[in-house]
Amino acid sequence: MKRFLNSVIIIFIMYFQSGWSQETLIIEDFKPSSINQPDRQFPQVNSQRRVRASIAAPNANKVQLDIGGVKYDMRKDANGVWTGETNPQDEGFHYYQLNIDGASVPDPGSLYFYGAGRIGSGIEIQANDQEFYALKKVPHGLVSENIYFSKLTNSFRRCFIYTPPGYNENTKTSYPVLYLQHGSFEDETGWSSQGRANLILDNLIASKQATPMIIVMDNGYAYKPQNNESEDKKESQQSIFEDVLLTEVIPMIDAKFRTIPNREHRAIAGLSMGANQTMRIMMNNLDTFSYYGGFSGTANYPSTEPIDAATFLEGKYKDGNVLNKKIKLFWLGLGTKEPNPFPKSVGAFRTLLEQQGIKYNYYESPETAHEWLTWRRCLYQFASELF
Structure with a gap:
């Protein structure tokens, strides 16, 4: 027995002296992700928040x-099935893909989402506040799909309506409206799919923490029509989304849905690129909106x-007293782990607001970066303060 204990002690000493840590040990309690394709066992997540994927590619x-910008090598077994794990990931939703001999492809085991400029895979890492x-x-x-023809872009477009x-x-009841925008390389599906905006509002309304409202989620990419238009050319064009929203989308929503069509019952918000867009739209149209939310931007x-x-912005923040009277809620949110330039740019903007005496609310999402859990939390906090 003594010899056995001595052997165990020696093994543990060698283990820690080798430079390893307990973090390198993988706990085998993996479970299928909550957003897998039906009956698919992979990808999986364990209690360490590691992701395990598996694919047959003999x-x-x-x-x-x-x-997360990191590629993890996978192992091939005798049957030609490749399996591999990641380091622990942050809580929340993440895009990912598989790279097979240099070609990046979605994982056939997961549901697909549009993000990062492509249709790809997604994984949910269980969050403590989910x-x-x-x-x-x-x-x-x-959540309904609304297809419309835009004269400004000379194209069919769509928005999703919650x-x-x-x-x-309650056919005699009219509702306030939140116009909610996605980020760069995403589209109008983002907020109701990976963002879970509808479930967030359902839960808030059920607990009487938010006023029942309509949410409009449109595509923030809108350009004047041009001949021989390429995707690269589109990126360099000047956006006309503000015109599309003001002259086409809002009148259409007010005509088709039971809205309260005035600035006191209209809000606008967005994440990242969408925060940039919506803030400019808000400040150019204070007679249209009275609530603003900027998430990570x-x-x-x-x-x-x-x-x-x-x-x-043409001096629109010069007079804090005027803005405090016009804007009912000016709200900003950011994750505590966001990479620069986001903390610095938001910090510079907050300094401006404080110098001008402009009232605003600020929220930090703990331990999240430029990702959907940050923006889910932002919507949760922001929506509870609207209307």
Whole structure:
């Protein structure tokens, strides 16, 4: 027995002296992700928040799991099935893909989401506060697809509309509206899919923490029509999304849905690129909106330089007293782990607001970066203060 204990002690000493840590040990309690394709066992997540993926690719020479900007080598077994794990990931939703012999492809085991400029895979890492966006036994609203023809872009476009629980039953009730925008390389599906905006509002309304509201989620990419238009050319064009929203979308929504069509009952918000867009739209149209929410971004994105109130956005922030009377809620949110330039650009903008005496609310999402859990939390906090 003594000899056995001595052997165990020697093994542990060698283990720690080797430079390893207990973090390198993988706990084998993996479970299928909550957003897998039906009946698919992979990808999986364990209690360490590691992701494990598996795919049959018998003729491949190298397969990697690509998540969070890091590629993890996968192992091939005798049957040609590749399996691999990641380091622990942050809580929340993350895009990922598989790289097979240099070609990046979605994982056939996961549901697909549009993000990072492509259709790809997604994984949910269980969050400690996930109850606020969980699917629960509460009254649920409806997310509907609304297709329309835009004369300004000379193209068919679409937006998704969230109507709150009871909308179809309470036919004499009209509702305030939140216009909610996605980020760069995402589209109008983002907020109701990976963002879970409808579930967040369902839960808030059920607990009487938010006013029932309509949410409109449109595509922030809108350009004047041009001949022989390429995707690269589109990126260099000047956006006309503000015109599309003001002259086409809002009148259409007010005509098709039971809205309260005035500035006192209209809000606008967005994440990252969408925060930039919506802040500019808000400040150009204070007769249209009275509530603003900027998640991980502002109109100075991505600049980190000090802001001159006399010139910034044509001097629209010069008079804090006027803005405090016009804007009912000016709200900003940011993750505590966001990389620069986001903390610096938002910080520079907050300095401007404070110098001008402009009232605003600020929220920090703990331990999240430029990712969907940050923005889910922001929407949760912001929506509870609207209307």
